[in-house]
Amino acid sequence: MRHQLSFACDGAVLAASLDEAAGSTGLLIVSGGNEIRSGAHRGMAMLAGRIAGAGHPVFRFDRRGIGDSEGANGGFESSGPDIAAAIAAFRGAAAHVSRIVAFGNCDAASALLLHQPLALDGLIIANPWTYDGDAAEAAEPALPPASAIRARYLARLKDPKSLLRLIKGEVDFRKLVRGISALKAPPAPSAPDSLAARIHGAIAVLGPPATIMLATGDRTAQAFMENCPSALSRLPVDRLASASHSFAGEDADWLFQRILAALET
Incomplete structure (x- = not known):
């Protein structure tokens, strides 16, 4: 059964939803961007219903200044008290x-990392936002990260059809070589006060166990992989070959199964 409730945060009243279940491990869903607690196209509300149906209580909320909650919207970097x-x-x-395990996608994932320590027993971090600025307002770069472009070049070179085009002279070989050579240069290190550097540092000292989930065709996930490479060896990583940033459509089943597994571990 789903209940609507409210709670206080720094003088503001925040709106929340609780999907009841008998399990002793609960899921806290933190919404990304300026999304309300139901999520894009009610994705988080549907996820909560499925997780509760599998036996785990789920709590969702609108942070200050979002949806049905009072207060000023300060963005994900000021959401520590809300969480x-x-x-x-x-x-x-x-x-x-x-036990409470928290799930966040995009800048909600970044918020869960930046605002540690929190009274949580585990984290599920999806497609963390590492571009400077709020995900709800900042625009992604026009091009994917260099690592993604490099991977695309290599995939094409392994494709027999692409090799046949190269042999037939249908591909400008000199242009191809210049493009690949330009991508060999390592990315410039992030500034110490950049969001990427701070997230990198937060992962290095992270307390609760965490799992990272990445839609490998999503530019936000690609940027995270390039900006925080050591995280990929420090923490377990589940990868999905998809460009769906919010794990929509058929990808919702993959997300549900991975979250359920994390809750039951």
């Missing part, structure tokens, strides 16, 4: 819950 208050409200509303 902490939501955790406390979850424990108060579902007293049988002994």
